[in-house]
Amino acid sequence: MNAGALPADAPILAVRRVSQTYRLRRQKLFAPPPMLKVLDSVSFDVRPGEAVGIVGESGAGKTTLTRILTGSERPEQGDVFFGGADIWSGDQELRRKFRRSVQVVLQNPRSSFDPRMRIGTSLLEPLRSLAIEGDHKARVLEVLDQVGLGQSALERFPHEFSGGQLQRIAIARALMPAPKVLIADEPVSALDVSIQAQVLNLITDLVKDLGLSLVLIAHDLSVVAYATSRVSVMSAGRIVERGKPLDLFVRPEAEATKNLVGAILSVEAGLAGRGLD
Amino acid sequence: MTGNAIEVHDLVVRSNEVTAVRGVSFTLPAGGRLGLVGESGSGKSMTALALMGLLPMGWRAEGSIVHDGVDLVTQSDKALSHRRGRTISMVFQDPLSALDPVRRVGRQISSVIRRHTDADMREAERQTLELVRQMNLPRPEQIVRAYPHELSGGQRQRIMIAMALACYPQLIIADEPTTALDVTVQKQVLRLLNSAVNERGSALLMITHDLPIIAALCDTVAVMYAGRIVETGPVAGVFRSPRHHYTRGLLESQPTMDNIALDGSSRLSSIPGMVPPLTNLPTGCAFHPRCPAATDRCRSAMPELTGETSRWACWHPIAATEEAATS
Numbered sequence: 001m002n003a004g005a006l007p008a009d010a011p012i013l014a015v016r017r018v019s020q021t022y023r024l025r026r027q028k029l030f031a032p033p034p035m036l037k038v039l040d041s042v043s044f045d046v047r048p049g050e051a052v053g054i055v056g057e058s059g060a061g062k063t064t065l066t067r068i069l070t071g072s073e074r075p076e077q078g079d080v081f082f083g084g085a086d087i088w089s090g091d092q093e094l095r096r097k098f099r100r101s102v103q104v105v106l107q108n109p110r111s112s113f114d115p116r117m118r119i120g121t122s123l124l125e126p127l128r129s130l131a132i133e134g135d136h137k138a139r140v141l142e143v144l145d146q147v148g149l150g151q152s153a154l155e156r157f158p159h160e161f162s163g164g165q166l167q168r169i170a171i172a173r174a175l176m177p178a179p180k181v182l183i184a185d186e187p188v189s190a191l192d193v194s195i196q197a198q199v200l201n202l203i204t205d206l207v208k209d210l211g212l213s214l215v216l217i218a219h220d221l222s223v224v225a226y227a228t229s230r231v232s233v234m235s236a237g238r239i240v241e242r243g244k245p246l247d248l249f250v251r252p253e254a255e256a257t258k259n260l261v262g263a264i265l266s267v268e269a270g271l272a273g274r275g276l277d
Numbered sequence: 278m279t280g281n282a283i284e285v286h287d288l289v290v291r292s293n294e295v296t297a298v299r300g301v302s303f304t305l306p307a308g309g310r311l312g313l314v315g316e317s318g319s320g321k322s323m324t325a326l327a328l329m330g331l332l333p334m335g336w337r338a339e340g341s342i343v344h345d346g347v348d349l350v351t352q353s354d355k356a357l358s359h360r361r362g363r364t365i366s367m368v369f370q371d372p373l374s375a376l377d378p379v380r381r382v383g384r385q386i387s388s389v390i391r392r393h394t395d396a397d398m399r400e401a402e403r404q405t406l407e408l409v410r411q412m413n414l415p416r417p418e419q420i421v422r423a424y425p426h427e428l429s430g431g432q433r434q435r436i437m438i439a440m441a442l443a444c445y446p447q448l449i450i451a452d453e454p455t456t457a458l459d460v461t462v463q464k465q466v467l468r469l470l471n472s473a474v475n476e477r478g479s480a481l482l483m484i485t486h487d488l489p490i491i492a493a494l495c496d497t498v499a500v501m502y503a504g505r506i507v508e509t510g511p512v513a514g515v516f517r518s519p520r521h522h523y524t525r526g527l528l529e530s531q532p533t534m535d536n537i538a539l540d541g542s543s544r545l546s547s548i549p550g551m552v553p554p555l556t557n558l559p560t561g562c563a564f565h566p567r568c569p570a571a572t573d574r575c576r577s578a579m580p581e582l583t584g585e586t587s588r589w590a591c592w593h594p595i596a597a598t599e600e601a602a603t604s
Contacts, residue, residue, distance in 0.1 A: 058459050162551050163317070192316035193486050197530035197547035204544070219460045222532040226545060263460040266533050270492020271513050276468045 010084060012213050013069060013102060013181050014045035018078030020064055038064045040237040041078070046181065051207055051214040053224035053245065055260055056234035062217050065234070066185050069215060070104050071095070100130045103174035105203075107186035109166035113158040119169055120154030126176045143172040146206060164195035168202065175206070181213045182206075188223065200227060221249060221260050233257045281343075282307045282448040282480030283328065283365075288340040290323045290332065295555040297323040299504035300340070305480050305497075307447065312483045312491030312512065314527070315501035318552050321484050324501075325450050328482070329367050330357030345447060363393040366441040368470070370453040372433035376425040382436045383409070383421025386443055393444045408439040412469060431462035438470055445477050452484045467494065488531060492516060500524050503553055503563035510587025518598040520589040522568045523548070562592065 020039040027034060039061050046052045056062050067073040068080060071087060080087050082098040103126070106112045113122055123140050126132075141151060147168040158166060167187065174182060184203060188196040204227045207214040218224045224231055225245030233241040233248065235256030241248065252258045269275050282305045290298035298320040305311045315321035327338040330349060342349040345364050349357065361367075369375040377385055386408060387401035396404065402421075409417040412435040425433055434454060441449055454470065455463040471494055474481045483495055491498050492512060499509040500523065508521040519525040526548035550567035553559055561578050565571040570593040582588040 057461050162554075164551055192552060193488075193527055194316060194530055194548040195551065197532075197545035198549070200532075201544055201547055220532070226532050259461045263464055265464065265487070265489035265493060267489050267492045267516055267528065267531060268533070270489050270494075271516055275489065275493025276464060276471060 009047055011045035011081070012048045012083055013215075014043075014081045015065070015068060015075070016043050016079050016081065017041045018043070018065075018068055018075040018080070020068065020073065020075050038237050039068070039075070042234075042237070042239055044069075044232060044239065046213045046215055048180070048213055049211050050230070051204070051216065051228040053228035053231040054215065054217045054234060055219060055221050055224050055231060056256065057219065057259070059236075060234040060256070061237040062234055063185065066104070066183055066215075066217055069183055070102055071098060096130070100126075100132065100177040101180040103177065103179040103182055105167070105170050105174050105182065105184040105187050108190045109163060109170045110158070110190075112170055113166065115158050117157075118154065119156055119158070119161075122158075123154070123169070123173050123176055126173060130177055132177055139176060143175045146175060146210075147172045147202060162195075163191050164199060167191060167195075167199050171199075171203065171206070175210075179212065181215065183215045183217070185217045186219070187216070189218065189220070196223075203227065219260075220264070221245065222264055225249065233260065280306055282309065283482070284341075284343040285324075285328070286341045286343070288324065288327060288338060288342065290320065290327050290336060290338050292336045297336075297504055297555055298327070301501070301504070301506055302340075303499055303506065303509065305448070305482060308478050308480055309497065310474075310481045310483065310495040312485065312495035312498045313501060314486065314488060314491055314498060315484075316486055316552050318503070318555055319501040320504040321501050322452055325367065325452050325482070325484050328448075328450060329361060329365060330354065331361075331367075362389045362440075362446070363444045364446050365448045365450065366444070366446045368434070368437050368441045368449065368451040368454045371457050372430070372437045373425060373457075375437060376433060378425055381422050381424060382428070382433075386421075386436070386440045389440055389443045404443070405439075408443060409436070411473065412436070412439050413465075429462075430458050431466055434458060434466050435469060438466070438473060442473050442477060442479070446479055448480045448482065449474055450482045450484065453486070455490070456485075456487070470494075488516070488527060500527070503558055504555070505563070505590065506582065507564065507591070508587070508589040509582070510584070514587045518595075520584070520587065520594040520597065521564075521591045522570055522593075522595065523564050524589075525595060526567075562590070 018039055019041050022036045022038055024034045024036050042065060054062055068075050074088055085094055087095055087098045124136055127136055144153060149168055187203060188199050191199060216224055216227050231243060231245050231248055232239045233254060233256055240254040241257045248257055249261055252261045265275060284304045286302050288298055288301045289296060301324055313321045326332050328342055332338060338350050383405050387405040390396055390401040390404055405421055406417055409420055414420045414432060414435055455466050458466060483491060495512050498512045498515050499506045502523050508515060508524045515524060516528060519528060529546040530548060532545060548567055553563060559566050560576060562575045562580055565575040574592050580590040580592050582590045
């Protein structure tokens with residue numbers, strides 16, 4: 001678990017005052033194209049073994065922050081630290097270590113697998129692209145077992161699996177390079193209700209058993225509350241509130257948090273006749 | 278038209294390869310609210326499409342669907358198309374693919390009105406503007422001139438609802454109307470749908486996998502699993518005291534804020550296993566491989582719906598709770 005010679009409570013992954021701007025399509029022939037500030041001086045961190053959540057409406061900047069946390073995008077301003085080292089000013093070796101240590105699970109497993117690639121090959125892909133040596137066959141079987149699937153999955157294709165099984169395989173793929181941080185972007189919202197709980201439980205169990213750090217991104221505060229102990233609320237590119245999930249739920253301060261809490265529908269409220277209040 | 282918006286008897290929907298709906302019956306009284314709950318592959322959307330006469334190529338409906346004095350199963354495509362938007366209409370999950378991308382949304386609504394009523398162009402446009410105004414859309418005069426891509430997801434769904442309501446249909450079918458929307462917009466759209474349906478006195482068939490939506494909007498619920506209704510009855514009775522193990526499993530796997538541990542160590546209770554594929558349904562009760570109470574009987578014989586106000590299809594139903602027995 002030790003990411004270097006760091007104190008145990010130092011963040012394993014952190015962004016400091018990160019801003020990102022996207023250039024929009026040109027609207028007038030001779031005017032400069034409009035710019036959209038998607039992240040505005042965001043600071044965020046996760047410590048080893050800790051589970052944190054990010055919630056927000058669509059367009060709040062959650063996905064851009066995810067892309068920066070995984071190193072898929074370099075922020076315009078601000079820094080990204082892995083194990084205390086700045087990944088964008090460090091050397092190749094540091095970025096390589098960072099890339100294998102931070103893995104991601106996306107919302108829709110159907111679109112995150114190559115439909116023509118057998119599951120076995122898909123699972124080996126991260127090891128191949130990250131040039132990791134070792135007994136790959138044994139590693140594949142080990143992670144499949146961790147997500148509760150058998151060896152028979154290896155020879156099959158993505159279309160032969162249900163959404164829930166495929167999301168398990170996506171989690172297995174993320175675990176292949178033995179990461180330290182797992183980033184899950186809406187990992188259950190595309191799944192069936194009876195499967196959502198299974199997959200959410202699987203993620204929280206794995207994170208606990210393997211001692212991983214988890215960053216869980218979702219629009220549903222109650223889903224995040226189940227799996228994490230600290231939540232950041234994003235709105236319009238900024239983190240507008242942080243806190244324990246229950247505190248945010250009971251005493252939301254920021255407008256965006258109030259909106260999210262107000263948007264939660266529950267069976268109990270519905271039966272009491274205030275489902276739409 | 279008698280007291281019922283729709284009566285479905287023993288509906289079977291199948292293609293040459295698979296059967297998606299395997300004998301579904303329900304009655305929705307005029308002005309009633311029925312919630313059809315199910316996961317993917319439960320047959321809920323196929324049931325809706327059969328009611329609308331919009332089954333995909335190669336699929337056919339058997340049984341009977343009595344609506345407005347006729348059996349829709351025996352009607353010609355032309356008769357059904359004349360009916361859609363007038364006596365039955367549907368709000369689809371994804372308004373972006375249900376709306377015509379190259380026509381202004383106002384035109385799309387007014388053409389529904391012109392098709393089914395004798396209103397002339399100006400009258401139809403006046404009604405359209407009024408409808409759009411009722412949908413709480415800002416600047417309705419500009420909205421009606423917009424193309425679908427110029428509107429937000431919530432605005433587009435409001436346009437869909439306006440279009441569905443335009444001719445005061447007896448029955449509105451809403452298939453997951455808010456799953457494609459942002460969470461914070463979801464409630465607003467549901468509120469709007471609720472009041473709009475109320476004002477017109479239409480019956481609502483709400484199709485969703487989301488139990489809280491059913492609890493908020495419907496008076497009756499039917500839970501579907503693998504093409505059959507496994508439990509049905511008044512929403513309060515079924516949700517407070519589910520008798521089928523699948524219904525209970527669904528209710529218990531809902532994340533709520535009431536029972537969360539402070540350190541994030543809570544676990545959701547979950548239904549083991551997965552939804553069976555239509556091509557390979559289990560024998561007997563289709564839920565038996567995932568059911569904690571399954572016995573040999575469940576593996577060999579399919580249970581039928583039994584019970585009075587609430588009905589369930591289970592050989593080993595959960596005992597009714599005190600609360601439900603009195604309500």
